[in-house]
Amino acid sequence: MTKIYEKAPAKINLLLDVLRKREDGFHEVQMIMTMVDLADRLEMEELPRDQIVLSSQVGFIPLDEKNLAFQAAKLIKERYGVKRGVYIHLDKQIPVAAGLAGGSSDAAAALRGLNRLWNLSLSGAELESLGAELGSDVPFCVRGGTALATGRGEKLTPVQSPPQCWVILAKPPINVSTADVYGKLRANELKTHPSLPRMLDAISNQSFPEVCKALGNVLETVTLDRHPEVRQIKDCMERLGADGVLMSGSGPTVFGLVSKEMKVAKIYNGLRGFCKEVYVVRMLT
Numbered sequence: 712m713t714k715i716y717e718k719a720p721a722k723i724n725l726l727l728d729v730l731r732k733r734e735d736g737f738h739e740v741q742m743i744m745t746m747v748d749l750a751d752r753l754e755m756e757e758l759p760r761d762q763i764v765l766s767s768q769v770g771f772i773p774l775d776e777k778n779l780a781f782q783a784a785k786l787i788k789e790r791y792g793v794k795r796g797v798y799i800h801l802d803k804q805i806p807v808a809a810g811l812a813g814g815s816s817d818a819a820a821a822l823r824g825l826n827r828l829w830n831l832s833l834s835g836a837e838l839e840s841l842g843a844e845l846g847s848d849v850p851f852c853v854r855g856g857t858a859l860a861t862g863r864g865e866k867l868t869p870v871q872s873p874p875q876c877w878v879i880l881a882k883p884p885i886n887v888s889t890a891d892v893y894g895k896l897r898a899n900e901l902k903t904h905p906s907l908p909r910m911l912d913a914i915s916n917q918s919f920p921e922v923c924k925a926l927g928n929v930l931e932t933v934t935l936d937r938h939p940e941v942r943q944i945k946d947c948m949e950r951l952g953a954d955g956v957l958m959s960g961s962g963p964t965v966f967g968l969v970s971k972e973m974k975v976a977k978i979y980n981g982l983r984g985f986c987k988e989v990y991v992v993r994m995l996t
């Protein structure tokens with residue numbers, strides 16, 4: 712039996728601005744998103760019966776229709792009239808409900824993989840548009856790389872890779888719901904907004920210090936207030952010498968950008984003192 716493998720990397724938001732709340736309940740955003748090399752892995756294999764079966768080595772995620780990879784398989788099957796079944800094994804490495812788009816990336820990987828397994832010959836644009844039906848971050852996860860995401864996050868413009876660096880991820884032991892965070896955001900009362908042109912300039916000049924200065928995420932106004940432990944992790948990373956520090960997405964994961972390898976071990980060890988889940992990864996360029 713043919714087996715298809717797909718990697719589903721985590722994303723971080725180098726910049727996340729919210730412009731306004733829309734009538735459909737979503738928020739109009741401007742985000743610079745990029746992938747890091749912490750990834751889930753999906754293994755897909757045809758089943759002799761017309762059924763979607765999902766398994767994982769972890770017990771704390773749903774394996775039924777609530778799972779975004781399951782939803783992706785169901786959507787592509789129904790839309791293209793595929794009368795074949797699939798067994799998907801999900802090797803989960805990305806922390807869940809962390810602001811790292813783990814579920815969205817799994818859905819994107821399932822779309823890419825099933826397109827190959829079932830020889831559907833769908834274009835990248837078609838896969839992205841299917842992805843948009845599953846979640847705002849899924850089109851970016853289908854495409855990967857670095858992008859400016861606008862609309863509710865589904866409209867993508869490619870952006871050059873940021874200068875390569877180390878990324879230290881620290882996830883406090885709390886789960887944050889994206890819907891909750893957007894729900895509590897007072898989009899009209901935001902006092903400051905991160906500057907998108909500044910971040911785009913920093914990337915196009917490949918200036919690591921400028922990228923660090925241009926980091927910004929308006930969702931911190933909600934999550935940092937409600938979860939002091941996230942602010943503590945930010946402060947700790949700054950104290951330990953990370954060059955740039957920001958919460959990713961709706962949180963609670965905080966990432967630190969570090970250019971010099973010799974600083975990484977000190978920051979990692981310092982964080983491990985009070986946060987169990989710390990990862991040292993690279994940006995995917």
Ligand SMILES: C[C@@](CO)(OP(=O)(O)O)[C@H](O)COP(=O)(O)OP(=O)(O)OC[C@H]1O[C@@H](n2ccc(N)nc2=O)[C@H](O)[C@@H]1O
Pocket residue numbers: 724727736737738739740742809810811812813815845846847848849862863864889890893894959960961962
């Ligand atoms: C905040 C971000 C930043 O990348 O990521 P995460 O923190 O979830 O990783 C995204 O905007 C999350 O995208 P995603 O997780 O795909 O969101 P969706 O499933 O589409 O929406 C979940 C809920 O979030 C709210 N939502 C989402 C996107 C958006 N632009 N405005 C919103 O108000 C809506 O209430 C929606 O019901």
Ligand SMILES: Nc1ncnc2c1ncn2[C@@H]1O[C@H](COP(=O)(O)OP(=O)(O)O)[C@@H](O)[C@H]1O
Pocket residue numbers: 772773777778779780806807808809810811812813814815817818887889960961962
């Ligand atoms: N494949 C999946 N991996 C992880 N969580 C999933 C998946 N499919 C659905 N979920 C559900 O989606 C929610 C958000 O998960 P996740 O995508 O990891 O968060 P975030 O969008 O903050 O990065 C969780 O509550 C989880 O139960």
